Structure formats: C-alpha cells, structure tokens
Amino acid sequence: MPHVVFVAPRFLENTNRYVRAFAALEGVTLSVVSADPESAIPEALRPRIAGHYAVPNVVDGEQLTAAVRAISRGVGRVDRLAGALEQLQTPMAQARDVLGIEGINSAVARNFRDKDRMKEVLRAHGVPVARSVLVRSLRELALFVGHVGYPVIVKPQAGLGSRATFRVESPEDLAALASKGALPTDAQPLQVEEFVRAREHTCETVTVRGVPVWRSGTRYFPTPLEVLETPWVQYCVLLPRDPGEEPWASFAPTNAAALAALFGEHASSAAGTALTHMEWFLREDGTALVNEVGARPPGVHIMPMMSMAHETDMVRDWAELIAFDRFVPKARRWAAGAAFFRGQGRGTRVVSVLGVEDAVAAAGDALVEMRAPKVGAARAEGYEGEGWALVKHASTEGAKRALKALIEHVQVRYG
Ligand SMILES: Nc1ncnc2c1ncn2[C@@H]1O[C@H](COP(=O)(O)OP(=O)(O)OP(=O)(O)O)[C@@H](O)[C@H]1O
Ligand SMILES: [Mg+2]
Structure with missing residues (x-):
C-alpha cells in the first residue's frame, strides 16, 4: 500500500x-x-x-x-x-x-524551475526555443539586445504567474527597469529572451515513467503577457473539441522531445510519472517554440476544463497517477473553455458588476459554472481576475461563441 x-x-x-x-x-x-x-x-x-x-x-x-x-x-x-x-x-x-x-529530484526540478537552465537543456536537445540568456548586469542585457534587437522580454529566473515579466522595446524601457525593481545583479540575475510574436498555447501531457500516454491542449486569448500589460482586458482559455485539431496535433513530437530532454536520464523512474503543463508559441510562419514547462497540474482552470471535456475528474486521475503510476487515457467528448472577468477603471475595489444575466442568457446551455465578480471585493492582483465562468460545448466554435458572449456582456468597474 x-x-x-x-x-x-x-x-x-x-x-x-x-x-x-x-x-x-x-x-x-x-x-x-x-x-x-x-x-x-x-x-x-x-x-x-x-x-x-x-x-x-x-x-x-x-x-x-x-x-x-x-x-x-x-x-x-x-x-x-x-x-x-x-x-x-x-x-x-x-x-x-x-x-x-522516488520522484523528481533536485536535478530534474531545476530543469523545470530555472528558466535559463530549461532553455539550455531544450536547446541542447534540439527543441526549438527563443534565444535567451541569463544576465547579471544592464551591460550584459544591452549586449544581448545588440545581438537579437528590440523587443526583448525580461523575467525572473524562477518566475511564476507572469510576475515581474516585462517587454523591453527601447533604450528608455531598458533604463526604466530599475524603477520596476527589475535590475539584473549578481545576486538576482534576470532571464532575457528575444520577444516572440506568436499565439500562445498549452500542452498538458501525462507521462508514465517518461512515456507520454495522453495529451490535451488549450489556447490563451490573448497571451498572458498582453493580459498583464492591459489591465482592463478580459481573457479566455479554450480547449478544442478534437484532440487531433491543429495546431495542437502537430506539436506532439516537439512536446515529447521537450519532456524527454527535461526528465533526462531520470525519465524512466518515478520522476517521469507526471502531469506536465507546457506553454508554447505558434508563430505566423507555422513554427512552434517551447516557452516553459511546469511539472505539475496546470492552473487557470485548465484542470476543470480537462475534466469537463473528457468527462472525468482530472484531480482524481492525477492522484491515481502519482500514487500508482497508472493512468487510463480519456477520450475527448466536448470542447471547453474558461472566461476570466476583469474590471475597468482606477480604484482598489469592485464598484459595479453589469451584464451577468445577459451573459448567462447569451452563453445558454454551454455555461457550466460561473463565479460572478462581487461588488465590494478588493481588486484582484495578477491575471486571474475578479470572477470566472466555465463552458462546454459539442464544438470548438460553440465553446468560443459562449466565451465571447460571456466576456462581452459582463462589465466590471473598479472605483
Ligand atoms: N520570449 C517571449 N516572447 C514573447 N512573450 C513571452 C516570452 N516569454 C514570456 N512571454 C510572455 O510572458 C508570459 C509569462 O512568461 P512565462 O510563462 O515564461 O513566465 P511565468 O511567470 O512562469 O508564467 P506563468 O506562471 O504565468 O505561466 C508568457 O505567458 C508570455 O505571454
Ligand atoms: Mg508561463
């Protein structure tokens, strides 16, 4: 036992x-x-x-x-x-x-937690990633910009929740990093990457002792960076109806190569039994780049979305995977999505929430669950927003329509 x-x-x-x-x-x-x-x-x-x-x-x-x-x-x-x-x-x-x-040891954990190391390992295994460097001074940062040009993106070496992640587009932005507390030093190096103009997707993978046995994927509308840069924007995550849908299907070999690289020689041990959350970019020219990978269940409601789409309980399935190295692949039955409600205006509290009833009516049968923003609530930090709704539909387009209806109708104001 x-x-x-x-x-x-x-x-x-x-x-x-x-x-x-x-x-x-x-x-x-x-x-x-x-x-x-x-x-x-x-x-x-x-x-x-x-x-x-x-x-x-x-x-x-x-x-x-x-x-x-x-x-x-x-x-x-x-x-x-x-x-x-x-x-x-x-x-x-x-x-x-x-x-x-048994399980993920410090060497493997570092491949997942240290963004610089992750990209080094992926690159060494031929997995496409953005050009990147870990810098310890503004001079090193400027040198990297000299190679790749503006814009670049800077972020903490072991970040999460897109915190302290900035787009740097000009020498003025570079100079302004100090005021944002994002100055690279020996004690606090910064991860710097060429800015990738792309659509952002995820790939959730179940591996059993290093072997991928099941995949699911989503798309972010818009990207987490745009969400953070644009405080009033509402956003959605979409999980398509068909697991064979593009661009997710074509990403599978890259996903497999990236996971094999990160688990490394430990893949076939208990370390390689995991549900991973990979974020990846799809550029205009159709090429994909791996951005980052978490060796843990995904956030932003992807767990309940996967549960709905596959008529299962992914939390239970994950527990079983970890405890017994066992996973029964799930068939996809629905498209699913999550909408995140965020407010407009200045201020630290939610002062009005409009359009909830209209949103519910417009989303129709696709709406599964909703947490409406609450008047009086303190303004949320980060990208999770003031409230959310989950949808499921028999088609990808139907789920998209429901998400659009939700974020178009719900209006939150801060004051
Ligand atoms: N090289 C890049 N080019 C363009 N955008 C990027 C790049 N790196 C990161 N971003 C944007 O910044 C966001 C946050 O970056 P990243 O995922 O690396 O950090 P994180 O803090 O671990 O994120 P989270 O915990 O929110 O997933 C990404 O989702 C993406 O929108
Ligand atoms: Mg991320």
Whole structure:
C-alpha cells in the first residue's frame, strides 16, 4: 500500500480537492504536511489521514524535509511526495533527495524551475526555443539586445504567474527597469529572451515513467503577457473539441522531445510519472517554440476544463497517477473553455458588476459554472481576475461563441 504525503499549504477550496482525491483512492495511506494546524483539516477527511505535520513555511525545503521525516518515523516509509503548486516543486525535490523518496529530484526540478537552465537543456536537445540568456548586469542585457534587437522580454529566473515579466522595446524601457525593481545583479540575475510574436498555447501531457500516454491542449486569448500589460482586458482559455485539431496535433513530437530532454536520464523512474503543463508559441510562419514547462497540474482552470471535456475528474486521475503510476487515457467528448472577468477603471475595489444575466442568457446551455465578480471585493492582483465562468460545448466554435458572449456582456468597474 503506497504511502503518499501530500503538501497542502492551506486547507482551502482548491487544495482540499487534491486532498480529497488522494483520500478517496483505495489502497493508499495518506499523510499531509501543511502550514495550517491540524484543526483546519476538513472534518470529513480526518479519518483518512494517517499522519499530519504542520510547519510554518511549507515552501522551505528544510522545514518540509523535517516534516516528511517526522511523518515517515510516525507512519512509515514514504513512497511518494506530492504537491500541486509550482512553488513546492523545488522544496519537495530537496526533501526527496535527503529522504531517498522516488520522484523528481533536485536535478530534474531545476530543469523545470530555472528558466535559463530549461532553455539550455531544450536547446541542447534540439527543441526549438527563443534565444535567451541569463544576465547579471544592464551591460550584459544591452549586449544581448545588440545581438537579437528590440523587443526583448525580461523575467525572473524562477518566475511564476507572469510576475515581474516585462517587454523591453527601447533604450528608455531598458533604463526604466530599475524603477520596476527589475535590475539584473549578481545576486538576482534576470532571464532575457528575444520577444516572440506568436499565439500562445498549452500542452498538458501525462507521462508514465517518461512515456507520454495522453495529451490535451488549450489556447490563451490573448497571451498572458498582453493580459498583464492591459489591465482592463478580459481573457479566455479554450480547449478544442478534437484532440487531433491543429495546431495542437502537430506539436506532439516537439512536446515529447521537450519532456524527454527535461526528465533526462531520470525519465524512466518515478520522476517521469507526471502531469506536465507546457506553454508554447505558434508563430505566423507555422513554427512552434517551447516557452516553459511546469511539472505539475496546470492552473487557470485548465484542470476543470480537462475534466469537463473528457468527462472525468482530472484531480482524481492525477492522484491515481502519482500514487500508482497508472493512468487510463480519456477520450475527448466536448470542447471547453474558461472566461476570466476583469474590471475597468482606477480604484482598489469592485464598484459595479453589469451584464451577468445577459451573459448567462447569451452563453445558454454551454455555461457550466460561473463565479460572478462581487461588488465590494478588493481588486484582484495578477491575471486571474475578479470572477470566472466555465463552458462546454459539442464544438470548438460553440465553446468560443459562449466565451465571447460571456466576456462581452459582463462589465466590471473598479472605483
Ligand atoms: N520570449 C517571449 N516572447 C514573447 N512573450 C513571452 C516570452 N516569454 C514570456 N512571454 C510572455 O510572458 C508570459 C509569462 O512568461 P512565462 O510563462 O515564461 O513566465 P511565468 O511567470 O512562469 O508564467 P506563468 O506562471 O504565468 O505561466 C508568457 O505567458 C508570455 O505571454
Ligand atoms: Mg508561463
């Protein structure tokens, strides 16, 4: 009976889904590490949790290692250490290394977490990526611009949520980096890349011991960078009806090559059993470039979208994959999508939400679930927005129409 330790920072709605999924697996001993105290574990789950250990900071590798060690002493040998958040990937790898737990180790985690290293590894294996460099000074940055020209994109070496990611189009933009706190230094190098003008897609892949056994993909409308640069823009993620649809189908060999490169010699071990989230660019000329890959379940509602489109529960499927190295490929039955509602105007609170009823009527039967923005709510940070809706439809075009109707009707104002 595998003993799985799941790292749940807090017992919040989304995390509880994952805890519940592991708890529901027959033949699994489940323990949990959290920052929340034991009293915060939902009542219904308690009888299923063999061991619990709280640490103040679960993303601290040493604290996490101490917690997992304590659980292994109390409950028994730990077979799998799992967590869904990007920030957990490096500390979990550190704990696996120290405690001898199978799975993604620090060397593999680095391929996924360090954007510079990721691109180096991909390039070395012939996987197409944007030209990039890690710079430690403005001089080095200017030198790179001299080679590739403006615009370039700068981002943290281990970023997430598109935070501190900027487009640099001119010497003025370059000079302005200091005021944005994005000045490259020895202590805080910056990832710099040639700017790729392209449509942005994702490829979600299930690999079992390094072998891709299933894929799903989406497209972002517009790109996450445009969403961040344009605070008033609403945006959507679309999952097409047919897994053989282009451009996703043609991307499969590139996806396979990229994953093989990143898992490397560890692919055929438990490290290669994963659900990965790859973001990729499709340029006008039809060529694809890999942008980045997360060795974790995707965000921006792609998990529920995949669940709807394939009539399954992807969280449960992921838990089963991690615990048992097992995945039953799912057939696609629907197109799906997510719309994200964001506000217009200045201000720190939502002061009005209009058009929700019209949006619901216009989306019709395609609408599956909606969290309407709330008047009075504090303005959301990042790209997730003030509310969202999920749709599914028998055709890609139908899902697109429903998404368009939703974002055209819902109007949020800040004040
Ligand atoms: N080389 C590039 N050319 C054009 N746009 C880029 C490039 N690199 C990043 N971007 C834009 O910036 C966004 C964020 O970059 P990236 O995905 O590398 O960072 P991240 O912070 O890990 O993102 P997230 O966690 O939001 O997926 C991308 O989704 C894309 O829109
Ligand atoms: Mg990204």
